Amino acid sequence: MFKFHIGSYFEDFVLWLKDNFDFIFDFIKNILEGSIDGLEALLNFLPSIVLILLIGLLAWKVTSKGVAIFTILGLLLIDAMELWQATISTLALVLSSSLITLLIGIPLGILASKNDRFDRILRPILDFMQTMPAFVYLIPAVLFFSLGKVPGAFATIIFSMPPVVRLTNLAIRQVPTEVVEAARSFGSTSKQMLFKVQLPIALPTILAGINQTIMLALSMVVISAMIGSGGLGKVVLRGIQEYKIGLGFEGGVAVVILAMILDRITQGFGDLNKNK
Incomplete structure (x- = not known):
């Protein structure tokens, strides 16, 4: 029976990239490392209680008093x-990963909405990115x-990139023709x-894509910890x-609280835009 394994070709391709473009990966590493460490230092600059109150105030401004109370109590529990x-x-x-994802993903979505050929090329790539098991990326x-x-x-x-690319593309394409x-x-x-026309109208849908991007980024927390990313x-x-059920449960609860806070706040920004 005919046999064909593509894994060896992919491995050769990855090793070729490593051998020939190592300087590019060093540049990317410096950018990612600098953004993560810089943001972490900024967040650590404030005492925990001050940062908790500031995040709670933000939640109150963009959502509701109930979400703000949950935010403060949840972060105090953490x-x-x-x-x-x-x-x-x-x-x-x-946040660093999401910001870089948005800086790449939103322009790609805009370009795909303007060029049908590019959209057709990009679509299977996004399918691949979205359906490939996350462990494979590691x-x-x-x-x-x-x-x-x-x-x-x-x-x-x-x-986490596919949702924001897809929803940005979709949102701009759905801007009413008569408005354009x-x-x-x-x-x-x-x-x-x-x-001045398309992006303001498309913004609620784009914000939904941003919300999904952040949620997917947070879902990678435990997986990326397997390669030393740390955190929760x-x-x-x-x-x-170590079979420490209590420790694992506390870490899981903290991830859930953080996910709910980020979800409600990003949704709140979308609701604010709709009400304008």
Whole structure:
């Protein structure tokens, strides 16, 4: 029977990238490492109670008093469980990865909405990125960047990018044709059309994509801990490896609280935009 394994070809391709473009991966590593460490240092600059109150105030402004109370109580519980530092590490990793993902993903979505050929090329790539098991991304990530936070961030960026690209593309394509024609009839340039007409109308859907990106990035916490990214994922992983049920449960609760807070706040920004 005919046999054909593509794994060896992929391995050769990855090793070729490593041998010939190591300087690019070093550059990427420096950017990711600098952004994660910088954000983590910024978050650690404030005492935990001050940061908790600031996040609670943000939740109140963009959502409701109930969400703000939950945010403050949830973060106080995390602090009481002595998981604050791990939470800050996780938050820095998630926010840094999400920001880089958005800086890449939103322009790709805009370009795909403007060019049908590019959209057709991009769609199967996004399918591949979205359906490939997350563990698979860790293999080349470790080879390119060794162990630590950077390969975790790299794998997170790849895994969490498809939603924001797809929803940005969809949102701009769904802008009513009559609105576009009206703007064009008033002499709008392509740049004005994009930034003053299409993006403002598409923003609620784009914000939904941003929300999904952040949630997917957070879902990579435990997986990326397997390659040394630390944070709450490391706490959960220790609970599994050392059969410490209580420790693993506390780490899991902290991840859930953080996920709910980020979800409600990002949804709140979307609701604020709809009400304008």
